[in-house]
Amino acid sequence: MTKTVCIGSDHAGFALKEVLTSYLSGLGYTVEDLGPAAATSCDYPVFAQKVCEKVLNDNIFGILVCGTGIGMSMAANRHEGIRAALCTNEFHARATRQHNNANVLCLGERVTGPGVAMELARIFIETPFEGGRHQRRIDLFDAK
Ligand code: RB5
Numbered sequence: 001m002t003k004t005v006c007i008g009s010d011h012a013g014f015a016l017k018e019v020l021t022s023y024l025s026g027l028g029y030t031v032e033d034l035g036p037a038a039a040t041s042c043d044y045p046v047f048a049q050k051v052c053e054k055v056l057n058d059n060i061f062g063i064l065v066c067g068t069g070i071g072m073s074m075a076a077n078r079h080e081g082i083r084a085a086l087c088t089n090e091f092h093a094r095a096t097r098q099h100n101n102a103n104v105l106c107l108g109e110r111v112t113g114p115g116v117a118m119e120l121a122r123i124f125i126e127t128p129f130e131g132g133r134h135q136r137r138i139d140l141f142d143a144k
Contacts, residue, residue, distance in 0.1 A: 005061045005125060006032040006054045008047035009109075013065030013072070014039035016109040016117055020063060023118045029125070048075035052082045055103050061125055062104040069108030076104050080142070085124075088112055093120040097127035099134045 005024060009017035014036065021031045034050040036042050044066045055062040056079070064072035069086040076084035084104035085096035088111060096102040105124045107117050129135075 003028060004030040004032060004058070005063060006034055006051050006058075007063040007065075008034040008051040009036065009065040010044035010047060010067075010072075011036070011039045011041050012067030013044075013107070013109045016065045016107060016112075016114060017063075019114045020065070020107075020117060020121050024121060024125075027122065044071045045075040048072050049079070051104065052076050052079040052084075056081050063107070063121060063124075064104060065107045065109055067108060067110040069106040069111060073106040076106065083138070083141075087120050087124065089116075090119060090123055093123040094127050097124055098130045101129040101134065101138055 007017055007021055021033055024031050032054065034054060035047055048064055051062040051064055064076055066072045073084045073086040076082050082104055083100055083102045084106050085100060085102040086106040087093045087096060105121060
């Protein structure tokens with residue numbers, strides 16, 4: 001993983017997307033903002049798709065924000081190779097990297113305040129995957 005992350009939202013996650021973009025840029029990350037450019041009403045699967053394609057093509061982390069985080073996580077997890085995790089606390093953010101090798105963090109702006117969200121994003125990005133038995137379990141996701 002590089003120091004580049006990509007981010008997207010819908011209208012209900014727009015304000016938190018802006019906060020996280022600014023925060024992560026301040027930490028030295030290059031943040032590719034895949035939209036939207038304003039908080040006008042839009043459809044979250046469109047931005048989930050943009051972020052997931054970028055995550056898969058560039059092997060970087062993605063962050064998706066909607067009102068609840070649920071719609072984004074549902075949409076993102078339809079993409080093969082995406083392991084999107086809706087996180088509401090630090091244990092979620094750390095454990096989903098260590099155990100699930102999550103590559104997309106989903107957050108709900110109507111659920112998680114900006115201070116907690118910033119911390120969750122930092123923990124998610126900085127926590128390594130533990131591999132081993134966890135890799136075997138992830139491999140079973142796509143077992144036929
Ligand atoms: C938008 O009103 C809201 O439905 C969306 O942001 C998200 O929470 C859906 O899961």
